[in-house]
Amino acid sequence: NAGVMQNPRHLVRRRGQEARLRCSPMKGHSHVYWYRQLPEEGLKFMVYLQKENIIDESGMPKERFSAEFPKEGPSILRIQQVVRGDSAAYFCASSPPGNRGFSEQYFGPGTRLTVT
Amino acid sequence: AQSVAQPEDQVNVAEGNPLTVKCTYSVSGNPYLFWYVQYPNRGLQFLLKYITGDNLVKGSYGFEAEFNKSQTSFHLKKPSALVSDSALYFCAVRDTSYGNNRLAFGKGNQVVVIP
Numbered sequence: 001n002a003g004v005m006q007n008p009r010h011l012v013r014r015r016g017q018e019a020r021l022r023c024s025p026m027k028g029h030s031h032v033y034w035y036r037q038l039p040e041e042g043l044k045f046m047v048y049l050q051k052e053n054i055i056d057e058s059g060m061p062k063e064r065f066s067a068e069f070p071k072e073g074p075s076i077l078r079i080q081q082v083v084r085g086d087s088a089a090y091f092c093a094s095s096p097p098g099n100r101g102f103s104e105q106y107f108g109p110g111t112r113l114t115v116t
Numbered sequence: 117a118q119s120v121a122q123p124e125d126q127v128n129v130a131e132g133n134p135l136t137v138k139c140t141y142s143v144s145g146n147p148y149l150f151w152y153v154q155y156p157n158r159g160l161q162f163l164l165k166y167i168t169g170d171n172l173v174k175g176s177y178g179f180e181a182e183f184n185k186s187q188t189s190f191h192l193k194k195p196s197a198l199v200s201d202s203a204l205y206f207c208a209v210r211d212t213s214y215g216n217n218r219l220a221f222g223k224g225n226q227v228v229v230i231p
Binding site for chain 1: 217
């Protein structure tokens with residue numbers, strides 16, 4: 001059973017470009033979470049999605065950032081017009097169906113975004 | 117909001133000695149607590165969790181954690197540390213203030229096991 005897949009693993013963008021980060025959850029998982037890890041900091045929640053629904057995006061910046069989890073295909077975190085402050089590691093996690101707060105989340109290897 | 121605190125930045129321990137990584141929590145209601153480990157340039161790996169039941173929780177790779185309600189703590193322990201345990205350790209709590217399963221993480225503790 002493959003784990004959470006993320007691609008690309010490393011992404012370099014120039015200021016003003018767009019970044020698209022992809023996440024495929026574990027098989028059978030229908031909940032996806034995105035977290036951001038800045039250097040020397042812990043992980044900060046960004047957005048929580050289920051298939052075709054954004055459940056909680058309160059951790060995501062209001063501008064330039066968007067996320068989706070379509071019926072078919074991976075979840076996408078999109079950052080428009082990237083700035084240097086967006087440089088970070090972006091982690092996706094997934095958990096099984098049902099709103100079970102005791103389920104652990106399984107993390108992907110992350111995408112390391114560098115904005116030059 | 118729910119939160120966890122990891123008071124130490126780095127924990128140094130000699131190989132073979134007991135390892136303890138500290139975590140305290142602040143929640144309203146019942147806490148759902150988790151420990152994760154992160155190796156360099158890797159994602160987080162789940163170690164163990166406390167939901168309910170026994171205060172001593174056993175997890176992966178010989179780790180265990182003790183839930184202490186009176187001290188609001190959930191310290192991670194290993195009786196005999198290995199060099200390969202050198203990594204970044206995160207404590208997390210389910211942030212129920214948002215009514216979903218999002219996790220609130222501590223800032224992490226770097227563990228260095230000295231051969």
